[in-house]
Amino acid sequence: MDERCAQLLSQIMSAKNPVKISELAEAFNVSARTIRYDLDKIDDFLKDNELPQLKRKPNSGIEYIPSHYQKQRILELLEGISSYNYVLTPLERKKMILTELFQAKDFMTIDEMASILSVSRGTVANDLKAVRKWLSKHELKLESLPRFGIRVKGCEKDMRRAVISLLSENMEIEKALNLIKAPINRRINIVTDRQLKKLFQDLDISPIENAIRLAEKQLKTIFTDNAYSGLVIHLALAIKRIQLDKNIVMPEEELSQLKLTKEFAVAAGMVAQLEESYNIRIPTDEIGYITIHLLGGKVTETDIFSNQDWMRLQLLTDEIIKGIERKLNVDFSADAELYNGLIKH
Structure with missing residues (x-):
């Protein structure tokens, strides 16, 4: 099961009511046929892990209401799904780069960033243009030194304000609290969310x-x-x-x-x-x-x-x-x- 299927299952689980295939197709910007194929993959995934399968309700939509234990089990399984075959958008890459830079104690190299994003050095270099522009809006700069790498430069107050801004671009401040508490906040993109959570990793609140x-x-x-x-x-x-x-x-x-x-x-x-x-x-x-x-x-x-x-x-x-x-x-x-x-x- 790929990353899109993981996101699809997460969205269906978090929905209060059955979700129509047409709504899912629009949300993921794919065809209804692709969604049906993905739903079959999800059913295979659930069956392989001895979990209940999706409920398809005619004229209503897709529903999945697992028990608390089953939900925790699914979340653990989804955490282990590799995103190697998921193509990140430029916006997702920008947010992931910013997250890595904000949690870094010092410089990070382009090679390290390329490895994290599973893209080329050239792609990272191009993404850094958008990163510099975003940082500039928050009174921060991207410092680059040969043989050392890149890091965010600026006063600590602006640094923290920028981190909060990065969080608020994806969710309201109240929902951000769930980001720290939950294994993964399924309300936003699973790839970007995983990176944002790293800002508070290993912190018991x-x-x-x-x-x-x-x-x-x-x-x-x-x-x-x-x-x-x-x-x-x-x-x-x-x-x-x-x-x-x-x-x-x-x-x-x-x-x-x-x-x-x-x-x-x-x-x-x-x-x-x-x-x-x-x-x-x-x-x-x-x-x-x-x-x-x-x-x-x-x-x-x-x-x-x-x-x-x-x-x-x-x-x-x-x-x-x-x-x-x-x-x-x-x-x-x-x-x-x-x-x-x-x-x-």
Whole structure:
């Protein structure tokens, strides 16, 4: 069974309702006859592995509802399918190159990249034009040195913003969380997805989620799904970058302002937990960016890195509330409606 069949089976499994052959043909840009041939291959694959076969419902479509155990078994089998006979599109190659570069600790050679993509050196050299253009839009550069290879050059803040952008090109931030948790996120292309997952490989995110739950208790709030997912992604990315000795820097003035907030103290507590769990040292500047997330529960990762006015607005709102509390001797820390109302106005 080839890569397209693997994608086809994944799409049928994830569908809530039976999928028509015409819909599958349109989605994969092939003929209905090709889809029928692929479905036969899938049935052979399932039969060979002693799994239930596809259900073909007249006037309805194709359906497959395996048990939890069967689904896990299928996902494991699909992971082992070689993609040697799957021709990557230029867009897929660009994303795979970017993913490899972002997770590399130093230079990568053209030969290494060609081997990963199963293409020629010339194809990689041509793909790098699109990579350079993409990086330029994110204030980054592709550095090339003879006998060393290529690597991404730029400040760490722009690096992380670019990684988040790469993720968001394929899925919403909430779905990106599934990328870390699941063996493979079947909502997007299986080849590109496998590469994106490598950004967070070997990372157990349960300590991150535990730290966030503690923060919610201390702040007496519950983050929105989007804010929660954004914070998990931010922390997971930060930990992976720190493990590569890539530390972020925050302007001292902004960091000093953030240190005055209660959220900074909560963020520092989270960091203490994470340092112990992952056996790393997280710098103070990193605590500052975590604080920004805690201050802006409805702000996504991309917004946080790019919108400094939003951060200042939240700091100002926090100071206003503290001033009112001192005058009236009343605690408004749990009044989310007051806080959000002031932010909006």
